[in-house]
Amino acid sequence: MRHAIEFKLFAPNNKAASLIGCFSDWQEITMNKGEDGYFRAVIDLEDGVYRYKFRIQTQSSNFQPDQWVEVNDPYTTEIEPDREISVLRLKDGAKILDTYVWQYDDQVLPQNNELVIYEMQIPDFCGDQAENEDKFAFLLSKLDYLCELGINAIELMPIYEAPKQYYWGYKVRYFLALRNGYGSSENLKRFIDECHYRGIRVFLDGIYNHCEEECPLLLIDRNYWYYEYMHYPDDPANYWGPEFNYDNYDQKLQIYPAWQFIGDVVRFWVKEFHFDGIRYDAVRQLANRKFLRWLGEEAKKAAGNKPFYNIAEYIPEVVDIVGKDGEFDGCWRESFRIYGLENIAGDTFDLDKIKGSLDAKIHGYPGCTSVINYLASHDRDHLMAEEAFRTADKVEAFKRAKLGAVLLMTAMGVPMLSMGEEFGEVTCHLPNQENKLNWQLLNYQPHRDLFEFYKRLIDLRKNEPAIKSDNIEFFCEDEEAQVLGYLRWCGEASRVAVVANFSNQVLRGYEVSLEGSWRDLLTGKEVKSEGDRLVLDVKELEALVLVGLA
Template sequence: EFYDENLETYPARRFVGDTVRFWIEEYHIDGIRFDAARQIANYDFMHWIVEEAKKTASMKPFYTIAEHIPETTSITNADGPMDGCWHDSFYHVVLEHICGDTFDLERLKDVIDCKRQGFMGAVNVVNYLTNHDHNHLLVDLGDRNIFDEEAFKRIKLGAAILMTAIGVPLIWMGEEFGEYKPKTPESAKIDWTLLGHDLNRSLFEYYKGLVNLRKNNHALYTENLDFFHENPEAKVLAYSRWNDEGSRVVVVTNFSENFLGGYQVPNFPETGTWHEWTGDYDVEVGDDGITIDIGAYEAKVFVWQ
């Protein structure tokens, strides 16, 4: 905030502005994350630097993200300076649930639908299962003696929620194919050889399928979300995403250790033919809903045909 009266400028602001403009003009970046926004604690500066960035980007869309932990609606809503905010509660809540530490439907619903936390729209939160400040999921699961196929199964459940929740998904490098090294300040190159292992390759293909769905099904672009089935005893939660053009996606999640055979999910949004995305098969939904087999710590993703 130091103002140089002789030069009639804020030198620190000018330096940061020059740096951001350089990256946009020379490297053509289309977004930037501002680290430690809570510690910066200066919305006036943030408004200014975002305005400078978007002015430099000109007609090109430019997305600004605040790493404000814990997240706050004030930094994105109405007069907030940023487009999006890191959704740290999403990370904590989903991690606790795929690890089996707890089951709290209301907290799950809060992070899957950020509007329940007061955020206005789909671009206002950046969701993640982990990032460079945390360990990879395989490390956290391993700390709880959850390994191998059981661990990869639970990571897939988390990925399905990440890719279908309201918000912008973030994937930390290597997480999409099961990077396992603990967090370190030292150099930690991605182990590409992992893709030669069946479990890692399966997770990678699972992510590819969900990313493809996310990119091409515009129901996932909206703020529309309805939790239409909740079963606290069985630890099952189902929700629907849709848009006004007729695209629909339904996600059914099982957070229990039990295989649920012949499980009835009532109140499905539409009757008729749906396609289960992760298993690549069609199912028929009747007036009484759908009957499915769903494994322990598994998600089914149904797409309206």
């Protein structure tokens, strides 16, 4: 049975367009232009899979005026890789992506303040174990590992279709198409569904500042959707490709064209794949805050009633991007990594910087969900790859890594782990190059011990309201001994104290001003204060984590 299927292409400034496809033996079908700026053609088609492209008289300045060019559909949800052609799937006379049926939409998911995020670059996470497999199927096989670790949110680095040379995917060619080589859309949905079943949220890395040079919109009418030149010519180091012009307003159609397109992109991914949050790349370069507020609201509308997290990557940091009057729920906090690394990687002990990293309110952040803290990310080396760790004695390096883990997991804010950080991955930052996880490291005791250490801390974080609160108080600031003590609490029922020794000296019989009875998280040993004084033994480069007893 045939159904009338509409093909349309938004190109208000272009003079003519036609449709070509396997259904016409690749002969041109004239498209009619409406007052709304769309070219349209209606074709009677049976259910099945079809391949097609558009031909259009371009308005882009890098071609001759009105030159005919072939372009893929900017809204295509699938690209055939060999010939780079748009793919359309029809079932029961409707356009579909796949036939997956969601199973766990009613599952209760953790709130934003409860999250421990795991940043994942899919091919590198898979390593050599899924070279020729559907990588989403491999991710499914690793869910037990991630559940054992205890994380409850996964942030996927870009999954959009992009040229192979952009390994990380931060230069997008097709904004609604899943990247070829990662796997099927059905398996991605199954992975997200199974994550939800296990109480794990999944975030999308959103690239809305720029695109790759062969993106269809560029070929159709560059200056309608993009700035003609660099948006920030004084900052060429942070120019990654043609930048969307969110200031351009079409008076005739009364729309912001770039808003319309990227809004459609966000709604598609959230509705089609049930993502639970978005990390917005390069927000400082994107700059249009009115648009960003609108886009975040559109994402939450698309998500419905479930929890959603809009996260900004804004470097260098600005506080007013988050909170009640900000455009985002939270932002990446690069200063946590900078100050943390300074104080765990060498001889530096700067109390003000450590306190500022642990308590973001000192710098004006409103609460725990307003910052995402991390020690490593895709843009920054793993701790074990930092020079101070590479050149240190191995035993000392792991002590410093565990000290950093305590700070990360007990600081005010939402912690994020870069994949492999939990077992001491040793590779360096390699932009757009393969950097596969060495899963074999888990077979070596120091790496396995670090993994177990992170497990304990993550479990503590998930089960102690104190660490998920905004409350933090410093009760010990000893510059001479290089000790910092702080208390996290939530009411009377939940208290967690940390006593961190940043020095290379063992401290025996060390007194801190802390009342009550406590249990050492790692040893299980109970200690009790005498009056308001608690006496502790603290090893070098160690942070004691003490859980309050009733």
